[in-house]
Amino acid sequence: xxxxxxxxxxxxxxxxxxxxxxxxxxxxxxxxxxxxxxxxxxxxxxxxxxxxxxxxxxxxxxxxxxxxxxxxxxxxxxxxxxxxxxxxxxxxxxxxxxxxxxxxxxxxxxxxxxxxxxxxxxxxxxxxxxxxxxxxxxxxxxxxxxxxxxxxxxxxxxxxxxxxxxxxxxxxxxxxxxxxxxxxxxxxxxxxxxxxxxxxxxxxxxxxxxxxxxxxxxxxxxxxxxxxxxxxxxxxxxxxxxxxxxxxxxxxxxxxxxx
Amino acid sequence: xxxxxxxxxxxxxxxxxxxxxxxxxxxxxxxxxxxxxxxxxxxxxxxxxxxxxxxxxxxxxxxxxxxxxxxxxxxxxxxxxxxxxxxxxxxxxxxxxxxxxxxxxxxxxxxxxxxxxxxxxxxxxxxxxxxxxxxxxxxxxxxxxxxxxxxxxxxxxxxxxxxxxxxxxxxxxxxxxxxxxxxxxxxxxxxxxxxxxxxxxxxxxxxxxxxxxxxxxxxxxxxxxxxxxxxxxxxxxxxxxxxxxxxxxxxxxxxxxxxxxxxxxxxxxxxxxxxxxxxxxxxxxxxxxxxxxxxxxxxxxxxxxxxxxxxxxxxxxxxxxxxxxxxxxxxxxxxxxxxxxxxxxxxxxxx
Amino acid sequence: xxxxxxxxxxxxxxxxxxxxxxxxxxxxxxxxxxxxxxxxxxxxxxxxxxxxxxxxxxxxxxxxxxxxxxxxxxxxxxxxxxxxxxxxxxxxxxxxxxxxxxxxxxxxxxxxxxxxxxxxxxxxxxxxxxxxxxxxxxxxxxxxxxxxxxxxxxxxxxxxxxxxxxxxxxxxxxxxxxxxxxxxxxxxxxxxxxxxxxxxxxxxxxxxxxxxxxxxxxxxxxxxxxxxxxxxxxxxxxxxxxxxxxxxxxxxxxxxxxxxxxxxxxxxxxxxxxxxxxxx
Numbered sequence: 001x002x003x004x005x006x007x008x009x010x011x012x013x014x015x016x017x018x019x020x021x022x023x024x025x026x027x028x029x030x031x032x033x034x035x036x037x038x039x040x041x042x043x044x045x046x047x048x049x050x051x052x053x054x055x056x057x058x059x060x061x062x063x064x065x066x067x068x069x070x071x072x073x074x075x076x077x078x079x080x081x082x083x084x085x086x087x088x089x090x091x092x093x094x095x096x097x098x099x100x101x102x103x104x105x106x107x108x109x110x111x112x113x114x115x116x117x118x119x120x121x122x123x124x125x126x127x128x129x130x131x132x133x134x135x136x137x138x139x140x141x142x143x144x145x146x147x148x149x150x151x152x153x154x155x156x157x158x159x160x161x162x163x164x165x166x167x168x169x170x171x172x173x174x175x176x177x178x179x180x181x182x183x184x185x186x187x188x189x190x191x192x193x194x195x196x197x198x199x200x201x202x203x204x205x206x207x208x209x210x211x212x213x214x215x216x217x218x219x220x221x222x223x224x225x226x227x228x229x230x231x232x233x234x235x236x237x238x239x240x241x242x243x244x245x246x247x248x249x250x251x252x253x254x255x256x257x258x259x
Numbered sequence: 260x261x262x263x264x265x266x267x268x269x270x271x272x273x274x275x276x277x278x279x280x281x282x283x284x285x286x287x288x289x290x291x292x293x294x295x296x297x298x299x300x301x302x303x304x305x306x307x308x309x310x311x312x313x314x315x316x317x318x319x320x321x322x323x324x325x326x327x328x329x330x331x332x333x334x335x336x337x338x339x340x341x342x343x344x345x346x347x348x349x350x351x352x353x354x355x356x357x358x359x360x361x362x363x364x365x366x367x368x369x370x371x372x373x374x375x376x377x378x379x380x381x382x383x384x385x386x387x388x389x390x391x392x393x394x395x396x397x398x399x400x401x402x403x404x405x406x407x408x409x410x411x412x413x414x415x416x417x418x419x420x421x422x423x424x425x426x427x428x429x430x431x432x433x434x435x436x437x438x439x440x441x442x443x444x445x446x447x448x449x450x451x452x453x454x455x456x457x458x459x460x461x462x463x464x465x466x467x468x469x470x471x472x473x474x475x476x477x478x479x480x481x482x483x484x485x486x487x488x489x490x491x492x493x494x495x496x497x498x499x500x501x502x503x504x505x506x507x508x509x510x511x512x513x514x515x516x517x518x519x520x521x522x523x524x525x526x527x528x529x530x531x532x533x534x535x536x537x538x539x540x541x542x543x544x545x546x547x548x549x550x551x552x553x554x555x556x557x558x559x560x561x562x563x564x565x566x567x568x569x570x571x572x573x574x575x576x577x578x579x580x581x582x583x584x585x586x587x588x589x590x591x592x593x594x595x596x597x598x599x600x601x602x603x604x605x606x607x608x609x610x
Numbered sequence: 611x612x613x614x615x616x617x618x619x620x621x622x623x624x625x626x627x628x629x630x631x632x633x634x635x636x637x638x639x640x641x642x643x644x645x646x647x648x649x650x651x652x653x654x655x656x657x658x659x660x661x662x663x664x665x666x667x668x669x670x671x672x673x674x675x676x677x678x679x680x681x682x683x684x685x686x687x688x689x690x691x692x693x694x695x696x697x698x699x700x701x702x703x704x705x706x707x708x709x710x711x712x713x714x715x716x717x718x719x720x721x722x723x724x725x726x727x728x729x730x731x732x733x734x735x736x737x738x739x740x741x742x743x744x745x746x747x748x749x750x751x752x753x754x755x756x757x758x759x760x761x762x763x764x765x766x767x768x769x770x771x772x773x774x775x776x777x778x779x780x781x782x783x784x785x786x787x788x789x790x791x792x793x794x795x796x797x798x799x800x801x802x803x804x805x806x807x808x809x810x811x812x813x814x815x816x817x818x819x820x821x822x823x824x825x826x827x828x829x830x831x832x833x834x835x836x837x838x839x840x841x842x843x844x845x846x847x848x849x850x851x852x853x854x855x856x857x858x859x860x861x862x863x864x865x866x867x868x869x870x871x872x873x874x875x876x877x878x879x880x881x882x883x884x885x886x887x888x889x890x
Contacts, residue, residue, distance in 0.1 A: 159346060161340065162338065164310075165309055165338035166332075166337075167332045167362055168361040169361075181346075
């Protein structure tokens with residue numbers, strides 16, 4: 001048995017190494033002096049300095065953050081409301097509606113992205129940041145519903161009954177009892193939604209208007225134009241930010257774990 | 260403080276009948292227990308009085324006013340929930356003060372009233388604890404303080420003691436009764452525990468399958484059950500089938516007995532409580548005015564204050580409780596007479 | 611507040627949003643797939659089945675479709691083979707804080723930028739990249755490896771991207787298996803292999819299925835990964851569809867190909883559903 005455990009642990013370490021090595025390589029190369037990624041590495045921060053002067057990346061960063069912020073606010077509010085409705089009430093078509101929240105996860109983003117492109121073009125919404133917000137909200141909604149519902153699963157509905165019996169109205173109960181109790185779940189969901197939006201490439205790629213892009217789209221275009229360590233530098237910052245956000249989520253939400 | 264009147268209430272959940280034409284008057288200031296097995300509708304009735312459910316038919320009045328269309332939060336009730344439902348994000352002070360806060364009462368007055376309520380439940384000084392820092396009994400007291408601090412018209416308790424262990428439960432029974440007497444609030448208590456109902460309440464209503472089958476004072480119901488169900492559910496009862504023969508009953512296990520009332524149908528069931536039976540060895544002469552039947556001791560159980568016998572009579576085993584006066588046990592396989600008074604021999608029609 | 615009003619006020623914003631961003635766009639796409647051209651300005655547009663016909667007429671498209679499904683199946687299989695033991699080891703061979711930390715470490719990259727992770731692989735695999743450099747340093751004279759812009763490179767990148775999905779879903783279902791159940795099986799004399807195949811795998815099946823679906827579907831529709839890691843060898847149905855929308859502007863064909871792809875995915879999933887139902 002101990003032998004098996006030992007194998008198991010070694011194997012786990014191998015998987016972690018496999019998952020992280022490429023990322024670490026990419027990060028290490030962002031500190032390499034050579035434009036052509038010449039090895040061995042000569043340490044330098046010149047590519048980070050170059051970032052400071054790259055106005056295209058600046059506007060892409062601002063765009064990314066704007067879209068992420070707006071879509072996080074919207075999807076967190078709407079998703080929490082949906083999770084509450086599913087928790088509180090039994091109604092006809094509930095099963096159906098629960099399933100219908102998931103297409104954004106289960107249909108390839110390629111298809112969703114192109115479909116949005118076609119439709120938004122058709123009805124005159126067009127491309128641009130507003131279109132991206134529309135798309136990102138739809139993508140993060142299911143995650144918000146899942147995370148908030150997970151928190152609601154351990155909610156004791158007697159708390160709401162108790163508040164009502166003490167004279168609190170429907171809205172007082174929701175705002176003073178239910179929402180504060182849900183707060184860790186809501187924060188986790190919001191961070192999650194933020195990360196989803198920040199990392200979203202496919203949808204943004206199809207909905208980006210010429211000259212108005214987000215970070216992932218900008219990185220993709222840059223890679224296709226030709227590799228430079230500047231891309232490593234910006235990628236390093238992006239991945240650092242996502243990891244921090246998700247560490248934040250894990251403070252409030254146990255991924256897949258039992259409560 | 261108020262009276263509650265439940266009039267001819269029915270409620271179905273899908274095809275299950277939760278309540279079937281229940282009427283009851285909960286008088287002002289008294290302690291009522293609603294007793295019944297699970298699924299009998301007692302909790303539904305309580306939740307209806309609270310306003311969480313609405314009846315399909317019938318009507319509920321509090322203090323003579325129909326409240327059917329008044330939502331929970333406007334009914335001015337206090338309720339203690341099975342698992343207390345303390346708000347985990349608030350401390351004791353905020354939990355107890357919640358009802359005052361939603362009523363817009365000033366902070367200083369809230370502080371005062373909360374202090375009083377905590378004193379009443381003997382939890383002064385716990386103001387800043389969080390619910391997860393309290394023991395089960397303390398949570399129970401906080402829940403109670405929270406329910407009564409708003410001076411509600413009715414206090415509703417939904418099996419509030421079921422989550423406590425036995426010793427704590429006995430202590431809380433006394434405590435609850437004391438507080439109820441102090442505040443003199445009309446209290447309705449739902450339980451499936453007959454002992455709780457007997458010790459605490461002024462009046463008991465027994466529900467079975469959605470119907471109120473009997474109500475009255477604990478002594479009245481215990482001594483005069485009106486159905487086999489009530490006789491068995493509240494306390495213990497030996498049930499013996501038999502045929503009516505004029506004013507007497509021929510028991511299937513042998514013997515003829517005189518019953519309290521005249522049998523109303525040819526096939527009957529007699530019910531005799533175990534503690535109303537005395538047990539005699541074969542050679543002792545039982546009092547002639549009593550009913551008696553013959554049997555053989557199967558087993559005896561000694562538990563200190565009393566002696567319990569299982570006595571084989573025909574194809575049935577009867578339970579007999581005898582107070583431990585002599586410390587003398589009748590050993591198994593001894594032939595015995597069981598005797599009991601006609602007024603303790605209840606008779607019900609056999610459905 | 612009555613229930614109907616409450617439910618409506620809570621759910622309608624989200625579902626209206628989804629209608630606008632998912633339902634209507636997919637319907638618009640379906641509509642486009644039957645058009646002869648993109649209806650811009652004064653172009654003559656008519657109804658046609660030609661876009662769907664193209665797929666069946668030209669072997670090129672069906673070969674690519676097959677290639678994509680093969681890629682999807684291979685990525686899913688590799689993820690399962692690598693991920694399931696990992697989830698098992700994580701759930702049952704360690705405990706406490708180490709377990710939580712390792713779990714977090716494994717799923718963190720899963721949510722971090724997919725594009726950046728694929729980009730990372732180009733750093734490793736490309737000519738004169740890290741891998742080539744160190745292998746030649748260890749074994750001088752090996753020469754160029756030629757890994758970049760090949761099918762295995764795409765496979766590697768995709769497995770790396772989606773492996774944490776499989777570990778996550780399998781972990782959730784394995785972790786939920788009560789240890790007492792396994793102990794009971796051992797007390798009844800079951801060997802390790804029996805326990806693994808007769809207890810753990812069937813009980814973890816929902817996780818395996820969920821993970822497989824969550825990997826298979828996006829891999830079929832992937833286009834960024836094949837482009838970055840496959841270069842000229844990276845033509846799949848996903849990249850063809852993307853081309854129709856961004857380069858060739860043959861939206862109706864792109865739409866038709868998308869729906870054919872979704873239909874085929876659905877067929878594959880339906881084919882596997884009896885297996886799922888058996889264990890439910």
